[in-house]
Amino acid sequence: MLSERRLQVLRAIVQDYVGTEEPVGSKALTERHNLGVSPATVRNDMSALEEEGYIAQPHTSAGRIPTDKGYRLFVDRLADVKPMTQPERRAIQNFLDGAVDLDDVVARTVRLLAQLTRQVAVVQYPSLTRSAVRHVELLALAPARVMLVLITDTGRVEQRMVDCPAPIGENTLADLRARLNSRVTGRRFTDVPLLVQDLPEAFEAEDRGTVASVLSTLLETLVERTEERLMIGGTANLTRFTHDFPLTIQPVLEALEEQVVLLKLLGEAQDSAMTVRIGHENEYEGLNSTSVVSVGYGSGGEAVAKLGVVGPTRMDYPGTMGAVRAVARYVGQILAES
Amino acid sequence: MLSERRLQVLRAIVQDYVGTEEPVGSKALTERHNLGVSPATVRNDMSALEEEGYIAQPHTSAGRIPTDKGYRLFVDRLADVKPMTQPERRAIQNFLDGAVDLDDVVARTVRLLAQLTRQVAVVQYPSLTRSAVRHVELLALAPARVMLVLITDTGRVEQRMVDCPAPIGENTLADLRARLNSRVTGRRFTDVPLLVQDLPEAFEAEDRGTVASVLSTLLETLVERTEERLMIGGTANLTRFTHDFPLTIQPVLEALEEQVVLLKLLGEAQDSAMTVRIGHENEYEGLNSTSVVSVGYGSGGEAVAKLGVVGPTRMDYPGTMGAVRAVARYVGQILAES
DNA sequence: ACTGGCACTCGACCTGGGCGAGTGCCAGTC
DNA sequence: GACTGGCACTCGCCCAGGTCGAGTGCCAGT
Numbered sequence: 001m002l003s004e005r006r007l008q009v010l011r012a013i014v015q016d017y018v019g020t021e022e023p024v025g026s027k028a029l030t031e032r033h034n035l036g037v038s039p040a041t042v043r044n045d046m047s048a049l050e051e052e053g054y055i056a057q058p059h060t061s062a063g064r065i066p067t068d069k070g071y072r073l074f075v076d077r078l079a080d081v082k083p084m085t086q087p088e089r090r091a092i093q094n095f096l097d098g099a100v101d102l103d104d105v106v107a108r109t110v111r112l113l114a115q116l117t118r119q120v121a122v123v124q125y126p127s128l129t130r131s132a133v134r135h136v137e138l139l140a141l142a143p144a145r146v147m148l149v150l151i152t153d154t155g156r157v158e159q160r161m162v163d164c165p166a167p168i169g170e171n172t173l174a175d176l177r178a179r180l181n182s183r184v185t186g187r188r189f190t191d192v193p194l195l196v197q198d199l200p201e202a203f204e205a206e207d208r209g210t211v212a213s214v215l216s217t218l219l220e221t222l223v224e225r226t227e228e229r230l231m232i233g234g235t236a237n238l239t240r241f242t243h244d245f246p247l248t249i250q251p252v253l254e255a256l257e258e259q260v261v262l263l264k265l266l267g268e269a270q271d272s273a274m275t276v277r278i279g280h281e282n283e284y285e286g287l288n289s290t291s292v293v294s295v296g297y298g299s300g301g302e303a304v305a306k307l308g309v310v311g312p313t314r315m316d317y318p319g320t321m322g323a324v325r326a327v328a329r330y331v332g333q334i335l336a337e338s
Numbered sequence: 339m340l341s342e343r344r345l346q347v348l349r350a351i352v353q354d355y356v357g358t359e360e361p362v363g364s365k366a367l368t369e370r371h372n373l374g375v376s377p378a379t380v381r382n383d384m385s386a387l388e389e390e391g392y393i394a395q396p397h398t399s400a401g402r403i404p405t406d407k408g409y410r411l412f413v414d415r416l417a418d419v420k421p422m423t424q425p426e427r428r429a430i431q432n433f434l435d436g437a438v439d440l441d442d443v444v445a446r447t448v449r450l451l452a453q454l455t456r457q458v459a460v461v462q463y464p465s466l467t468r469s470a471v472r473h474v475e476l477l478a479l480a481p482a483r484v485m486l487v488l489i490t491d492t493g494r495v496e497q498r499m500v501d502c503p504a505p506i507g508e509n510t511l512a513d514l515r516a517r518l519n520s521r522v523t524g525r526r527f528t529d530v531p532l533l534v535q536d537l538p539e540a541f542e543a544e545d546r547g548t549v550a551s552v553l554s555t556l557l558e559t560l561v562e563r564t565e566e567r568l569m570i571g572g573t574a575n576l577t578r579f580t581h582d583f584p585l586t587i588q589p590v591l592e593a594l595e596e597q598v599v600l601l602k603l604l605g606e607a608q609d610s611a612m613t614v615r616i617g618h619e620n621e622y623e624g625l626n627s628t629s630v631v632s633v634g635y636g637s638g639g640e641a642v643a644k645l646g647v648v649g650p651t652r653m654d655y656p657g658t659m660g661a662v663r664a665v666a667r668y669v670g671q672i673l674a675e676s
Numbered sequence: 677a678c679t680g681g682c683a684c685t686c687g688a689c690c691t692g693g694g695c696g697a698g699t700g701c702c703a704g705t706c
Numbered sequence: 707g708a709c710t711g712g713c714a715c716t717c718g719c720c721c722a723g724g725t726c727g728a729g730t731g732c733c734a735g736t
Contacts, residue, residue, distance in 0.1 A: 025698050038710050043699070061698050061716050101497060103567070135477050137487065149475065149487060149495070157487070157497045159439060229441070235573055236591035253574035363729050376679055381730070399685045399729050 008035060009045045010054055011078045014066050018314055021241075023063030068279035068313060071291070075276050075317050082318040084326040088116075092326060096334050102126070102155040106231050109307065109331050114234025116323040119311035120256065122294075124266055125229040126154035126304040126335065133184045133192065138177045138214065143167040146210075148217055153186075154299055154335055162217045165209040172207050176214065189222045230263065232256055234309075241312050251286030252310070265292055272296020272303030274325060279313045289313060293320050297328035299335035307331070346373060347383045348392055349416045352404050356654055359579075361401030406617035406651060409629070413614050413655050420656040422664040426454075430664060434672050440464070440493040444569050447645065447669050452572025454661040457649035458594065460632075462604055463567040464492035464642040464673065471522045471530065476515045476552065481505040484548075486555055491524075492637055492673055500555045503547040510545050514552065527560045568601065570594055572647075579650050589624030590648070603630055610634025610641030612663060617651045627651060631658050635666035637673035645669070 054070035099105040113121035137149040269275035296303025392408035451459035475487040607613035634641025
């Protein structure tokens with residue numbers, strides 16, 4: 001068990017290192033934080049902290065820097081989420097209020113997060129699985145060609161072309177549209193398959209093939225691109241850490257290009273609570289020197305997607321967590337309104 | 339006027355420099371290209387080329403590197419666009435054929451371009467201005483709330499919420515939908531404003547406000563986001579030029595984040611022909627050390643948007659231009675089919 | 677007009693030495 | 707027993723000096 005003072009020392013090391021980006025020594029520590037003890041004492045404490053694996057020396061006879069384990073302790077026990085100031089909150093809200101559609105909401109959110117945290121922002125589009133159907137529209141573009149438009153309660157719109165086995169009449173299409181909507185409007189995606197199962201039976205034999213095509217396309221749309229899309233921004237912020245440069249930036253950029261990796265990253269924590277993954281806690285190798293702060297957001301009580309930021313393990317955790325939390329909250333509000 | 343041999347020397351310099359990323363000297367030149375003359379002669383030629391501003395020395399007594407002017411001459415007179423090989427063409431086509439919707443087409447195109455050129459790819463969404471309306475759909479989500487869905491002939495779908503001044507009946511809405519579609523379906527966006535101008539007059543006084551709201555939202559949609567969206571990818575490729583690093587990568591990343599800058603960049607050349615902007619020819623300062631190769635693409639004969647790549651001025655111009663041209667061609671085909 | 681030779685320039689690279697931040701240890705003090 | 711001041715030691719950083727070699731410009735010769 002670490003004594004109270006040693007925790008203070010660790011906290012001071014993290015804070016200083018985050019500020020200066022340079023290994024911090026015992027003397028500098030006592031000067032900048034009034035710990036009430038001498039450098040020599042701090043040296044002993046640091047030695048103990050190193051023993052326990054919370055800090056390390058990049059090379060003999062240099063200052064110490066926190067390890068992943070050190071940051072973990074800091075985040076868990078020493079850091080308070082720093083709330084946004086009133087003007088900041090207002091700015092967030094104003095900026096998001098100007099959005100015209102879902103794409104715009106997501107785009108603005110990314111920009112906002114990147115600016116606030118000065119890091120790389122990642123925002124997942126509201127997921128389909130947990131959302132509900134607001135409306136299904138069917139449009140005959142050609143005799144045997146139907147466009148399916150699916151509108152969700154989060155404002156997301158998906159469209160698909162359906163090639164029908166046989167031409168379909170305008171009346172039949174209207175009938176199908178009406179029946180379909182009366183069954184699925186307002187229902188969860190996960191419930192839809194059961195609800196439409198017996199729908200073809202209500203139609204003439206000649207139309208059943210077409211109805212089946214439409215339905216199967218609908219069901220595909222529900223599952224297929226479920227969690228697929230996301231938007232990132234603020235990659236230029238990666239260059240602020242000109243320190244251990246190209247070595248670390250390249251794999252990070254590569255990881256960011258791989259949506260699969262990012263989606264897995266965001267998806268890892270099951271619940272929508274704020275999650276911080278530090279350095280090697282990230283499974284993907286390229287992100288071993290970065291931390292990911294993520295949280296769920298949603299239009300109602302329930303989270304429909306996640307957002308977060310990717311930055312160096314040496315980041316301002318309290319500030320970042322505060323910004324991420326605040327942005328998630330306001331995005332949720334915007335979605336609920338629209 | 340430069341003699342034929344001097345042009346050959348310039349070509350050789352560009353090719354070598356692009357390959358090695360190192361200043362190239364007279365001796366190396368004669369060894370790798372059989373110019374049929376001695377290094378001393380080449381030295382004289384290089385001296386003349388330098389005089390004219392086509393090449394320069396990074397520091398006294400080092401090899402020469404091409405200047406922007408040198409690349410310009412190379413592109414204009416010395417380089418042939420390198421056509422894609424048959425397997426490459428097939429691969430492009432196969433990859434793009436798998437796309438399920440417009441977003442997917444654009445996303446795949448970006449990936450493809452980035453991979454083929456090993457540079458940063460930029461793809462603009464098919465523009466609204468030059469495309470035509472395929473269908474307009476109106477959905478009553480609440481008594482005084484209508485969702486407007488606009489489908490273009492390039493497969494793009496835009497949606498907007500319309501808050502109506504008064505509740506609108508289902509019949510009136512159907513009427514409006516029918517009238518609207520009969521007027522605008524198949525028409526160019528630029529023609530739409532005139533075509534719908536007198537539409538409110540066909541309705542009862544109580545509904546005119548609502549009709550006007552819907553129309554104004556429609557018109558806004560047509561102009562507002564006209565050229566707005568684009569997608570980029572392959573930023574990790576920037577790190578391949580580990581040479582004059584953070585200095586150049588930062589402003590480039592920043593430029594790429596600014597969609598406005600990119601759109602201006604793509605939009606600069608009015609016609610849809612292949613355009614190469616080299617170094618300082620780019621107005622935006624951050625891109626002064628990069629070249630931009632762009633070309634228009636479209637579903638029919640006419641270009642509806644542009645795509646291109648951003649890379650260091652020291653790039654393989656023939657190969658890049660070949661890849662860009664090929665991708666643009668196949669994307670056009672895909673759009674025409676869907 | 678081209679070539680071979682030659683002196684010269686100047687950045688890249690290596691080496692060695694001094695500097696200083698930071699450490700670990702130990703004896704001394706409260 | 708916990709803390710402190712002192713001291714010797716380590717080791718990366720930075721600078722100066724020296725060498726090396728690629729590349730140049732010029733000139734005399736063919």
